[in-house]
Amino acid sequence: MLPKVNPRQMKKMMRQMGMEMEELDAREVIIKLADREIIIEDPTVNVVTAMNQKTYQITGTERERQNIPEEDIKLVASQANVTEERAKEALEKTNGDLAEAIVLLGN
Numbered sequence: 001m002l003p004k005v006n007p008r009q010m011k012k013m014m015r016q017m018g019m020e021m022e023e024l025d026a027r028e029v030i031i032k033l034a035d036r037e038i039i040i041e042d043p044t045v046n047v048v049t050a051m052n053q054k055t056y057q058i059t060g061t062e063r064e065r066q067n068i069p070e071e072d073i074k075l076v077a078s079q080a081n082v083t084e085e086r087a088k089e090a091l092e093k094t095n096g097d098l099a100e101a102i103v104l105l106g107n
Contacts (some may be wrong), residue, residue, distance in 0.1 A: 019050040029058050037065045066096045080105035 005013070014021060024047060029040040043060035068091045077087035080102050090101035 017050070019048060022047045022049075029060070034067075036067055039063050039065060066092070068092065068096055072096065072098060076101045076105070 011021065024045040026043050026045040029043045029045065031038040031040075040058055040060040040062055043058050046057040048055045048057065068088060072091060073084050073088045076082075076091060076098060077084045080087065080090070082090075082105050086105065087101065090104050091098070094100040094104060
């Protein structure tokens with residue numbers, strides 16, 4: 001663990017070691033995975049460059065969103081007799097549960 005060092009001294013030490021740090025003005029960060037997306041809202045994004053490698057450090061409020069297959073959206077839309085947009089919204093609310101989305105749209 002490092003002793004308490006003020007930010008100016010830390011930047012100077014990092015520069016001496018060939019490292020640079022920059023803060024990005026990001027509004028949202030989306031990490032796309034095979035089956036879902038992780039959304040970081042109100043993020044603080046720092047880029048640390050060392051030995052020609054960039055490392056991104058992200059902090060913020062996390063939420064997840066499931067990737068819903070197009071076939072599921074079409075199936076729910078046809079079964080509930082609604083638009084694909086409404087079907088997608090229902091599937092997102094029910095975390096991709098087809099039957100629950102159809103029931104939700106039927107009410």
